[in-house]
Amino acid sequence: MKKLLALVAVLALFLAACSNSSSESAENDNSxxxxxxxxxxxxxxxxxxxxxxxxxxxxxxxxxxxxxxxxxxxxxxxxxxxxxxxxxxxxxxxxxxxxxxxxxxxxxxxxxxxxxxxxxxxxxxxxxxxxxxKRARVIVYNKETVKPEDLSTYEALAEEEWNGRVLIRSSENIYNQSLLASFIAIDGEEQATAWAEGMVNNFARDPEGGDRDQAKAIAAGIGDVAIMNTYYLGQMVNSDDPEEVKVAENLGVFFPNQETTGTHVNxxxxxxxxxxxxxxxxxxxxxxxxxxxxxxxxxxxxxxxxxxxxxxAAELLQSWGEFKEQEIPLSELGTNNSKAVMIFNQVGWK
Amino acid sequence: MRKLSYYLNGWTILSVIIVLSLLSPMLPIIGGLLAPSSENWEHIKEYMLQDYMKTSFLLVFYTAVGTIVIGTSLAWLIAQYEFPLSRFYKWALILPLSIPPFIAAYTYSGMMSYTGVIQTTLRNVFNMPVNQKFFDIMNIPGAIFIYTMFLFPYVYTITRVFLTQQAASLVESAKLLGKGPWAIFFKVVLPISRAAIIGGVSLVSLEVLNDYGVVKYYGIQTFSTAIFQTWFGLGDIDAAIKLAASLMTFVVLMLVVEKLLRGTKQFSYSNTKVNPLPKVRLTGFRKWGAFGYVTLIFCLAFLIPVIQLIDWFVLTWGAIPNDEFTTYIRNSMLVAGIASVVIIAGSLIVGNFQRFAKGRIGKVLPKFTIVGYSIPGAVIAVAIVTMFIWLDRQLGSLYSAWGLDSTLVLSTSVVMLVVAYIVRFFAIGYNAIESGYDKIGVNFSLASRMLGASVTKTFFKVDIPLLKGAIISGLMLVFVDIMKEIPLTLILRPFNFETLATKAFQYAGDEKIMQASQPSLIIIAMSALAIFIFYRLLDKEDAK
Structure with a gap:
């Protein structure tokens, strides 16, 4: 064991000597x-x-x-x-x-x-x-097929009428975990589970890609509504790729749960x-x-x-309007995170 | 003979030390196997393990089949035939290795998406609405495609070298016996290159097994997902380590079984200058068939994604700050360079020990170094951090004697990162070196020692010159792998230490694939340059 330690130390010193140039310059920066x-x-x-x-x-x-x-x-x-x-x-x-x-x-x-x-x-x-x-996790919709009047809450997206029309990324993503965690805090585990189950039933496709990909899938006609972060939408509206800008321009932004518990914010x-x-x-x-x-x-x-x-807020964000936020203590998002992951697994939200 | 084993002692001790120090950071992970099950274990077992393992198996199996088919067929075409551009493709077919798979995954899904070049062209130019189903690449077949296209060079490289140097006499005999080209391929080439193919495909399989970048973006749930969901989602790192440890155990078992089964069937040639395989010049439709096939693979696995990246590069030119890029290049080169040299040096020592080792333990021991390559990088990173902090504590009094006020010296330096690379990629270098040793056999070395040279002298005077080709290809593979490495570099680097790969990841991870094109292209260019240079050296070796 001693020999092994000695070797590791020698090796380390050797490497330190070899890599002097970089570590020294870093130290110099500090000094x-x-x-x-x-x-x-x-x-x-x-x-x-x-x-x-x-x-x-x-x-x-x-x-x-x-x-x-x-x-x-x-x-x-x-x-x-x-x-x-x-x-x-x-x-x-x-x-x-x-x-x-x-x-x-x-x-x-x-x-x-x-x-x-x-x-x-x-x-x-x-x-x-x-x-x-902060970023709001909002509903975006296809301006041609969906009227803002059809939208109301996150909960409503889990209902029958949205069957096969809803897009959202995988549950592995932290923003989705926080979203479900907030529902657990507000409505309790049972209702949160029912919501997740309803969402899975309504998926337009198995979750794939990131937030931007959900927006593109609306443009492509795979689904009509998606849940995504305002931050990514802002990036798309101002993208270097004119095609992405076109996609973003055809999307409407809807702040859900305004009459009820408020829009989820990360x-x-x-x-x-x-x-x-x-x-x-x-x-x-x-x-x-x-x-x-x-x-x-x-x-x-x-x-x-x-x-x-x-x-x-930035002008673009202001143009989407003011909104009411969820009123739970943010720490609840952390408390309920692992519960949220378990629910996702149970209902088969990929 | 007694004298021989006496000389071997120094080599044995050194080799055992090298292997053990590579394995020592894994101890906490192996310890994880023994940890009691947490309260999450039931949940993990019920909802994650079965399905996720099945998906992992599917990915590994089909990728293995795909890389064997593509890698071996390309190796055979290039080794045996001459057709347009065949000299260029000989080295260009290694280039796909220079593209990090997660960047390839983002690039392909970007191209295939609604806003991608294919659909927009069809829509805007030809006014053709398309069925999205045919353009969805973010699924299991899509991931298999990505892995196959960007990992087949592992199989191709090893198999081609083997065929070029070893297959001539057998192929000649088969020809004399009147076998056609297809029969030769299936009846002779495949069976004799089995060892080389297995060597390449096991690297491919491990890479697929521990990958997280591609599957995370594509929304595919694999064993890696289970590990990270347990760690990140459930916040249960002990259970995550336990999962990783089970994966590691499985991989080691497979490898040991493979090595034991294969161990006795080694053949070495008494002469390293086996007649090189004479090239057959193809004509007519065969010529264009071979050319078309190789070109198709090259386009899919390199040219098309690179052109797309260049397009994005142009679109985003000026949009991202690029004054620091020379620093990133220097950092990438530095860590990749040091780590690859150390890995190859270590591999030479261990490989030399292995080929003279009597008994199975000696033969199998070096195989264990592959554990570093068998589990997801982020888990290794935790093990390495743990080891270095422990090491820093042990050396604490030394530090204060030197007048350093910090208690974390090694773990806040680039040393930790370089050691992590060595632990992770040792198996890649060792694989190349071991097959080099297999090829030269023991006869030359024994002759040298019979004539009175010591093991060490023989090593430098006889073995190293004979191994030049293996050394060069080992260096190349390891260097290119480290250039694009991601989780270790992110977690283990010192303050303010950016590399090309960390930059590429930061943009891609934030769904800014267009901005990621800039660092990605530099990674690809530098790796391509390295591949080209190493290849030229290798070619000179071949020609000797």
Missing amino acids: TASEEVNLYTSRHYDVDDELFAKFEEETGIKVNVISGEEDELLERIKREGEATEADLLYTADVGRLYRAKEEGVLESAESDVLFEQIPEKYRDEDNQWFGLT VSGAGMVKGAKNKENAIKLLEFLSAEEAQGTFAEANYEYPVNEAVP
Whole structure:
């Protein structure tokens, strides 16, 4: 065993020597900027990088990033334990932040600026995580075959009249898991199961592809309505591909459950990692990202809804109208996630 | 003879150490087998396992059949016949390996979709409405198509080399006995290249088994899906590791059985300069038939997706920031380069040990290195992180003695990533090297030692020169694989370390396949260049 360790160590040193060029340059980068903040992020948008660069420019604090998939990054933080270099965990879905909190890898952060810029419902009750942007999960429909009057709620899509007309992606996707989790929180497990069952019966085809693919399937006449995120629709309307723009233009956006429980919203946000070594800088970054300027950038460049109420949504998003959101605590999305997955499996939602 | 085994000791110890260090990160995963069942286990068993395993089996089976048919037939055509462009195709048929399967999956579904080039052309130019059913590629047959097209070069490469160098005398004899080309192919070529085909197809099968990118996008539920649904959806990583461990056990059992069955049927030639297979020049419709078939495969597996990517590249030109691309290229080259060299060096040592090893344990032991390639990358990543954090803790006092204030040194450096690549891709390199050793046999080395040279001297003076071809093709396969690797690179990289593959994944994962075209094309171009260079070296070797 000792020999084996020695070999691993020697091998490691050898590799370290070989790869000096890269690690050294990384270290140099760190030393030139005296201040830094380390981010594990599952959001990988160019707009985030632009904002980080701007933050560095304004404050002199360098933002170091590892971007990966959320669950894997969470697992890395867990295993790194107290020694972790991560200060913030930034995810595209609030359910993961809840899970991080449950696993005990987050801690509270106090900042009056944050409390002022981010409404209470988009924050963790213990201030361990903070929502930064949101997307609505809406119904889009074929303007030619469906009238907005025919639409009302998510629940209605599970009814007979939509048989063979509904499109949605696979249950493996986190946005769908959060959607069902919200129904479990609002209506209870039984009704949520019945809804999922009804949806499966009404599928126009087996779930495949991403959100954009559902929109294309409407254009192709495979189905008449789809559930998708506003964020992706915004991308399509402004796509570089003229064919995608054409597809998006023929789609109507409908905010469901306006008379009842409200439209489902996913929140993207960041949690303060326990034992963060650059906690102050991390708070500064959160303050920067939730301030009006950055929120405006999220809205305009990425078609996300800002959480900061002082900032208007992008014009395109505004053109779809105002809407009422679900009123459940966001942490419920996390609590009910595994239940949602089990229901999906039981009803055979691929 | 006693003297020989005495010399072997150093090699044996070194080889055992290499194999064990490759296996050591897997311990926590193997330990997962023994973990008690969680409360989710019943649910997993009832709703996920059976169906998902069936789908996985279907994917592996049909992809295996597809790659055998395409890989072997192409290898035979290229090795035996001359027809238009056959010299170009000899190396160009390896190019599909340079396209990451998940990018191919996105590209094909993009092309076939309602807004894709095929349907829009039919609709806008010819005013032809089409039945969507015929254009849906995001299903099980579609996934099989993607895997077959972008993985067959594993079978093609290994089989072609084998046929070129080994098949001549047998094929000649068959011809003298009056057999026609089809009979020769089925009665001679297939049986004698069985080992090479199995070697290639087992890599293909493992790649299909542990793939997550393609099936996730296509909405297909496989054993990988079960692992990740358990981990991500149910939040139960222990059960996920248990699933991965079962997969690993299954794969190892299959491989050991295969090796034991095959172990005794090895044949080595006393002469490495077996007459190369003389080429037959095809004429008439046979010539164009062969040309058409090979060209069709090349177009589907390389040319068409690349043209589509170039089209997207042009559409999105200027839309994404590209000032950092030289850094991404450098990073990709750096990690892929170091890891492939280490893998090949290790494979040479272990392979040399293996061929002289007496008894089955020695023969089978190196096979275990394939566990790194048998389970989904993200699970390996967890194992590697665990190992490195443990290692960092052990070395903690050393770090403070050096005056480092951080307690995580190795695990926050690129070393962790490179080691992960080595653990994952060792089997690919080893496979190539082992078949090289099989080919040269032991006679030259024994002669060298009989004449008084030590094992080590023989290794450098006799074995390495003879193995040049295997070394080159091993380096090429590993390098190209690492260039496009995804889950490990994402999870295990140090801060601010972007590679071409991580960039491509980030765009594709966010449904921005058009933007993903830019890094993807660079990956393809660099891998193609590597393939070309290695091929030229290989060709020189062949010509010697």
